[in-house]
Amino acid sequence: MRHIIAVLLENEAGALSRVVGLFSQRNFNIETLTVAPTEDPTLSRLTVTTSGSDRVIEQITKQLNKLIEVVKLVDLTEGEHLEREMMLIKLKATGQHRDEVKRTVDIFRGQIVDVTSSIYTVQLVGEQSKLDAFISAIGEAYVLETVRTGVSGIARGDKVLSV
Amino acid sequence: MRREDNSVEMLSGAEMVIRSLQDQKIEYIYGYPGGSVLHIYDALAQQDTIKHILVRHEQAATHMADGHARASGKPGVVLVTSGPGATNAITGIATAFMDSIPMVVLCGQVPSTLIGEDAFQETDMMGVSRPVVKHNFAVKHPSEIPGIIKKAFYIASSGRPGPVVIDIPKDMTTPTDKFEYVYPESVSMRSYSPATRGHSGQIKKAVELLLSARRPVILVGGGTVGGRASAEATELARVLNFPVSTTLMGIGGFPASDRQWLGWPGMHGTYEANTALHNSDLILSIGARFDDRVTNATEKFCPTAKIIHIDIDPSSISKTIAADVPIVGPAKSVLLEMLALLAKSDAQPDAEALSDWWAKIDQWRQRHGGRYVRNENGSLKPQQVIEALYEVTKGDAYICSDVGQHQMFAAQYYKFDKPNRWINSGGLGTMGFGFPAAMGVKLHYPDALVVCVTGEGSFQMNLQEFSTCSQYSIPVKIVCLNNQSLGMVRQWQDMNYESRHSQSYVKSLPDFHKLTDAYGHKAITVRTEAELIPALEQAFALKDELVFLDIYVDPTEHVYPMLVPKGSMRDMWLSKTERT
Numbered sequence: 001m002r003h004i005i006a007v008l009l010e011n012e013a014g015a016l017s018r019v020v021g022l023f024s025q026r027n028f029n030i031e032t033l034t035v036a037p038t039e040d041p042t043l044s045r046l047t048v049t050t051s052g053s054d055r056v057i058e059q060i061t062k063q064l065n066k067l068i069e070v071v072k073l074v075d076l077t078e079g080e081h082l083e084r085e086m087m088l089i090k091l092k093a094t095g096q097h098r099d100e101v102k103r104t105v106d107i108f109r110g111q112i113v114d115v116t117s118s119i120y121t122v123q124l125v126g127e128q129s130k131l132d133a134f135i136s137a138i139g140e141a142y143v144l145e146t147v148r149t150g151v152s153g154i155a156r157g158d159k160v161l162s163v
Numbered sequence: 164m165r166r167e168d169n170s171v172e173m174l175s176g177a178e179m180v181i182r183s184l185q186d187q188k189i190e191y192i193y194g195y196p197g198g199s200v201l202h203i204y205d206a207l208a209q210q211d212t213i214k215h216i217l218v219r220h221e222q223a224a225t226h227m228a229d230g231h232a233r234a235s236g237k238p239g240v241v242l243v244t245s246g247p248g249a250t251n252a253i254t255g256i257a258t259a260f261m262d263s264i265p266m267v268v269l270c271g272q273v274p275s276t277l278i279g280e281d282a283f284q285e286t287d288m289m290g291v292s293r294p295v296v297k298h299n300f301a302v303k304h305p306s307e308i309p310g311i312i313k314k315a316f317y318i319a320s321s322g323r324p325g326p327v328v329i330d331i332p333k334d335m336t337t338p339t340d341k342f343e344y345v346y347p348e349s350v351s352m353r354s355y356s357p358a359t360r361g362h363s364g365q366i367k368k369a370v371e372l373l374l375s376a377r378r379p380v381i382l383v384g385g386g387t388v389g390g391r392a393s394a395e396a397t398e399l400a401r402v403l404n405f406p407v408s409t410t411l412m413g414i415g416g417f418p419a420s421d422r423q424w425l426g427w428p429g430m431h432g433t434y435e436a437n438t439a440l441h442n443s444d445l446i447l448s449i450g451a452r453f454d455d456r457v458t459n460a461t462e463k464f465c466p467t468a469k470i471i472h473i474d475i476d477p478s479s480i481s482k483t484i485a486a487d488v489p490i491v492g493p494a495k496s497v498l499l500e501m502l503a504l505l506a507k508s509d510a511q512p513d514a515e516a517l518s519d520w521w522a523k524i525d526q527w528r529q530r531h532g533g534r535y536v537r538n539e540n541g542s543l544k545p546q547q548v549i550e551a552l553y554e555v556t557k558g559d560a561y562i563c564s565d566v567g568q569h570q571m572f573a574a575q576y577y578k579f580d581k582p583n584r585w586i587n588s589g590g591l592g593t594m595g596f597g598f599p600a601a602m603g604v605k606l607h608y609p610d611a612l613v614v615c616v617t618g619e620g621s622f623q624m625n626l627q628e629f630s631t632c633s634q635y636s637i638p639v640k641i642v643c644l645n646n647q648s649l650g651m652v653r654q655w656q657d658m659n660y661e662s663r664h665s666q667s668y669v670k671s672l673p674d675f676h677k678l679t680d681a682y683g684h685k686a687i688t689v690r691t692e693a694e695l696i697p698a699l700e701q702a703f704a705l706k707d708e709l710v711f712l713d714i715y716v717d718p719t720e721h722v723y724p725m726l727v728p729k730g731s732m733r734d735m736w737l738s739k740t741e742r743t
Contacts, residue, residue, distance in 0.1 A: 010354055014289055014301065025294045055481070062478035068298040068318060071354040163353060 002031070003057050004076040004083055004153040006161055007046040010069040011037050018067050019046060028052065028060050032085070032128075032150030043071065043163065049128075049151045071163055080156040086123065087131045088113070090145040091138060093120040101138065108134045119144070174344040176305030177202035177336035180269065183312040185212055186346040189240050191231065191606060192216070193224035197244025198284060199271025202336035204242075216606065216635060219627035221248050223599035225255020226625070229264050230563055230600030231607050233586045236391060238265035238319045239603065245271040245333075246284030250291060254593060256326045257295035261590025262412060263389055265324035267315045268292075274334040275303075288330045297325030302335045306342040317350040322357025323476040324389060358475060361492030361500065369447070369471045369488045370504045376445035377516035378467075379405045380436075382428070385412025385589070386450015386474060387494050393417065393582040395498035396449050402505055403512050406524055408436040410451045411574055414585040419578035420558075425524065426533075429457035431571045431722050434531035434735060434743075439524050441732040443468045450474060450494045453484040454590070463731035473497050531724055531737050533575060538717060541691045545569060545644045545716040548695065549576035552614065552642055555699040560612035561586060561604045563639075565597035565621030568650035571722040573616040595624030601639040602628060612640070612703065619645045619672055619713075629682035632709045640702050641711045646718040647672060654721045658736075675713040684709040 009015050016035055023030045028050060035046040050060060057075065064070050076083070093101045098120075105112060105122050108130065114121035124134055128151055135143060155161070174182060180203050184192070192215045196204045207215055218224040221243045228239025243252050249270040259266045273282040289301050298318050300311045308331075315327040373379065381403075387396050393416045400407045400423055407417045408425045417424055426433030428440055440446065446468045451457070458464045461483050472479075472486035473494055480489040490497055535546045549572050552560075562577055564570040564587040579585045586604065588596040601615035622643055632639065644650075652667040679686035685708045689698045695714070702710040727734040727742065735743045 013303075017290070018293060021293050055485075059478060059482060066476070066478055068352070068355050 001057075002049060002051045002077070004081065004151055005048050005050065005061065005064070005073060006076055006153055007048065007064060007073040008038070008043050008071045008161060008163065009046060009067070010071065011042050011044040012069060015044065015069040016046070018069060019048075019064065022063055022067065023050075026059070026063060028056065032148075034150040034152055040163070045161075047150070047152050072161060074155070074161050076153045076155055079159065081153050082156060083127055083151050083153040084125055085128050085131055085151045086125045086149045087134075088121060088123055088147045089135070089143060090119055090121045092118065092142045092144060094118045097142065101142065104134070104137050108137070110134065172344045173341040175202070175206070175336060175338045175341055176302070176308050176331070177206040177338060179305065179308040179342070179344055180312070180331070180336065181206045181210060181213065182344060183309045183346055184240065185210070187312065187316055189213055192240045192242050193218055193227040193603070194242030195221050195224060195244065195248060197248050197271060199245040199273060199333045200242060200248075200269075200331075200336075202333065202338055203269070203271070203331070205338065215242070216631065218599070219630050220625065221251035222254050222595065223602075223625050223628045223631070225252045225266070225268065226258065226593075226596050226599035227603035227606075228266050229255060229259045229596075230586055230603030232259070232264050232266055233262075233600070234561060234583050234604040235607050236389075236583070238267055238316055238324075241266065241268040243268070243270055244284065245273055245288070246286045248284075249286055249288040253291060253295065256292060256328065258588050258591045258593045258596060259326040260295045260297070262385060262588065263324050264326070265320040266326040267312075267319050268326060268328045270328060270330050272301075272330045272332040275332040276334065278332065288328065292328045295326070296328050297323075299328040299330065301330045302332065305335045305337075305340060308335065309344060309346045313347045314350050314352070318355065322355075323386075323479075358492045359496070361473065361490040361497035363500070365488055365490045366497060366500045367504060369490060370501055370508070372445055372469060372471060372488060373403060373405075373447065373501075373505075374508065374510045374512055376405075377513055378443045378520045379403070379445040379447065380425070380439050380443045381405050381407045381417075382440070382446055382448040382451045383407055383409040383413040383416040384449060384451025385410065387413050387416040388582045390450055390475065390494040392449065392494035392498055395495055395502065397421075399498055399502055399505075402502065404517055405447070405512075406439055406521070408432070408440065410457060411587070412589045413451060414574060415579035415582040418580040420580050427574065428732065429459075430726050431575065431724065432457075432726075433533065433575075434724050434737065435524055435527040437724070437726070437732045437735060438527045440465050440468070442523070445469050445471070447471045448473065449498065452479040452482065455483070458483060459726045459732055459734070460729045465732060535720075537692075541693065543689070543692055543695065543714065543716045545572045545646065545720055546576050547692070548642065548644060548714055548716060549573050549616070551695050551699055552616070553577045555696065555703060556612050556614065560584070560614045561601070561608070563587070563597045563601035563604060563613065563615045565615070565617040566592045566594045567618050567621055568646070568654065568720070568722050569616055569618045569621075569644040571651075572644070575722075594621040597621060598625050598639070598641065599628050601641075602632060602637050605637050605639045606635070615639055615641045617641060617643050618650060619643055619647065619675070620649045620669060623673075626678070629679065629684060629709075633683050636707070638705075638707050638709050641709070643675065643711065643713050644716050645672075645675070645713055646716050646720070648718050650718070650720075651722070653718070657721065675711060679711040684711060686711045686713060689714040
């Protein structure tokens with residue numbers, strides 16, 4: 001099953017490499033990984049999406065917790081949560097297809113952020129599955145380039161991940 | 164640090180390294196100098212409280228520090244230079260990591276201005292060591308040095324212990340750059356707070372299970388020995404009258420001469436320990452981690468057993484075998500709480516069920532019983548050498564083993580009644596570990612009997628330390644079970660590869676007698692049963708000399724029992740021809 005794990009770690013040189021190293025060293029899977037400093041500049045927040053059996057996920061959270069620079073973590077998929085990913089995607093937009101692309105972007109509530117006579121560059125935000133659905137609606141033949149940020153997540157309601 | 168006259172002490176980074184180690188009450192450093200650590204070595208030369216042991220290869224420095232730590236419980240300290248000095252230390256760091264041994268390794272690094280430029284003797288030691296350390300630090304400013312060293316010792320020796328590396332670029336130790344020196348009195352880290360006691364509810368649940376068990380086994384692991392909880396584990400076992408098996412790393416955690424001891428479990432464990440575990444209804448694991456050499460096929464592991472798992476490291480619990488009652492905490496405090504609950508409880512263990520269980524176990528004890536067949540022509544079996552060693556040392560030696568058949572024989576036939584006496588590389592299985600580890604123990608306990616049990620294969624992986632022993636007069640005794648082959652490899656080739664002895668025969672052995680002589684030590688060669696005991700007695704009588712006993716043993720001998728691959732705990736070979 002897919003899990004989204006949010007991690008607060010010390011914002012120190014090398015901390016990220018410990019997290020990434022742990023995943024490859026222990027044969028855990030990383031699907032996406034995002035990281036940036038938080039409002040407290042001494043802390044970074046990292047979101048990793050991964051998949052595995054319950055036993056594997058338990059090991060992932062335990063092993064992450066064991067890293068000295070990991071301050072706190074939560075498996076967001078254990079409760080109600082929000083997840084978002086941002087994608088910038090460069091699409092072929094010529095001839096009669098140009099209007100079709102525009103309509104699809106509107107349906108998915110994307111924004112065209114750059115234009116040439118033959119290209120639309122689109123920004124799209126949503127759950128991973130929405131971004132996947134957009135690509136398949138457009139058709140891979142029209143996709144020139146994609147860049148995705150990976151998933152960020154936060155718990156719904158009162159729950160807060162903080163020190 | 165403020166002096167009495169209230170002035171501030173100004174030190175260079177190099178001086179801070181040494182002063183911090185002094186303030187940490189470190190007695191020995193094991194190391195080897197080189198370009199990047201010359202400032203530190205110069206500061207070392209200008210004091211006399213810390214003794215430095217100059218090794219002949221950095222791997223040996225780490226094993227010496229490791230042996231020292233295993234025997235004393237205090238972290239060992241290593242000082243090496245950048246590049247090859249650091250990479251040579253990696254095997255020893257990984258060895259300590261796998262067995263949860265506290266160690267602090269100070270590594271030189273090229274000046275920070277050259278990092279990343281492929282400078283002479285540059286290695287990314289942070290990256291190289293990362294998977295085999297508990298933590299590592301890179302010094303970014305000289306004034307950080309005391310704080311980092313304090314944290315390193317705290318991390319290395321608290322929680323589940325392990326090695327910590329500190330990477331020190333040369334320009335952090337420049338003698339002319341002086342900074343205020345303050346050695347912190349305590350450490351607090353928001354991201355690191357190991358458990359100090361177990362969950363009371365879980366402990367209560369565990370005690371209820373213990374009291375209702377009919378076929379229990381207590382499994383004492385390395386965490387019992389490392390966690391200094393052997394006395395509590397022993398008391399618990401005696402209060403409950405439960406059988407005890409100590410893992411390879413837990414040997415000595417419960418007295419081997421006690422009737423309740425079944426031997427150790429796993430690959431080459433005893434028939435009774437493996438069979439009892441397989442048939443048990445409850446396993447109380449104290450600081451054991453159910454590794455593959457213990458469990459055999461995990462899906463067939465002890466099908467009727469519930470598992471109470473005490474461990475300081477939550478990630479060791481339910482990693483390979485699911486625990487029914489997990490307890491995260493230090494073995495000692497958890498066991499003390501269990502003992503207190505038992506003392507208060509009106510309930511008693513089920514005496515009748517236990518008596519039946521003991522009757523079964525006593526039958527199983529007859530089945531193999533550590534038997535081996537002696538040769539009639541007077542040539543030696545490796546097992547009898549260990550039995551003789553036990554007899555001559557009256558069971559009171561520190562036995563530092565290398566890796567292979569001799570390691571298994573030593574663990575099987577030397578009976579350890581005290582913890583921290585059996586010192587071996589159980590997790591990583593590092594050949595070449597035993598000799599330097601023995602040196603580290605001997606330095607720490609100069610009056611103790613310290614023996615390295617090795618084979619002619621393992622010994623040659625760190626024999627250069629003969630020279631270090633000459634320099635510092637370290638009179639360890641080396642018992643080399645010389646079977647002229649890599650015995651464990653050969654055994655597997657006999658069993659699984661139709662005896663094709665691919666590269667397991669050491670064709671050109673040195674004359675160990677002359678070799679030992681060349682370094683100024685004493686060698687004794689033993690070829691027959693008649694020579695064995697007198698040779699051992701002679702060796703131990705020479706208290707101030709390193710003695711190398713080159714003991715020729717039967718090269719065809721195998722280690723038994725041996726778990727059948729992919730089987731359960733009760734599936735064993737008992738001899739070359741006999742299976743359960």
